[in-house]
Amino acid sequence: MALKRHGFLLSSLAVGVALGALALSIGFAAKAYPHxxxxxxxxxxxxxxxxxxxxxxxxxxxxxxxxxxxxxxxxxxxxxxxxxxxxxxxxxxxxxxxxxxxxxxxxxxxxxxxxxxxxxx
Incomplete structure (x- = not known):
């Protein structure tokens, strides 16, 4: 049971990191053409x-x-x-x-x- 929770936490962390990276890339993409x-x-x-x-x-x-x-x-x-x-x-x-x-x-x-x-x- 502890391994399942640990695996869930790691996969949740990976999803969070991926979503954060996506948000940053979208933010930078939006700022690529400010002029x-x-x-x-x-x-x-x-x-x-x-x-x-x-x-x-x-x-x-x-x-x-x-x-x-x-x-x-x-x-x-x-x-x-x-x-x-x-x-x-x-x-x-x-x-x-x-x-x-x-x-x-x-x-x-x-x-x-x-x-x-x-x-x-």
């Missing part, structure tokens, strides 16, 4: 944010209405931050949509990068 933009019609495979702009949670697509293009540059409506068109944080958006990268992904954070649609979109 990717959501696929769109223009870019069905999506695209990757440059590491210099994104630490895995800093960047996201934003509605056109949240960015105002003016003669002096781009205004981030939520923060009222004005980014001149010549600012190196301005990047051309591969999918023709606005993407905003802010410090720690905060809605009120300072802009790291702003991906803007090319004028042809």
């Amino acid at each position: 990717d933009a959501t696929p769109t019609a223009a870019m069905p495979q999506g695209w990757s944010y440059p590491f210099s702009c994104c630490s895995g949670f800093d960047c996201r697509e934003v509605p056109d209405a949240s960015i105002v293009e003016g003669a002096r540059g781009y205004e981030i409506r939520v923060t009222h931050e004005l980014i001149p068109m010549s600012d190196p944080r301005i990047k051309e958006s591969p999918d023709g949509r606005f993407h905003w990268c802010s410090v720690a992904g905060a809605a009120d954070g300072r802009t790291i990068c702003l991906f803007v649609p090319p004028r042809s979109f």
Whole structure:
């Protein structure tokens, strides 16, 4: 009887270790693509944010209405931050949509990068 319990404990431990390893591998797999933009019609495979702009949670697509293009540059409506068109944080958006990268992904954070649609979109 003691051997059966011992064998059950060992097999339970093995299953636990296997499940833990699986959970870790899934967790790492989910984190393997933290810099990717959501696929769109223009870019069905999506695209990757440059590491210099994104630490895995800093960047996201934003509605056109949240960015105002003016003669002096781009205004981030939520923060009222004005980014001149010549600012190196301005990047051309591969999918023709606005993407905003802010410090720690905060809605009120300072802009790291702003991906803007090319004028042809």
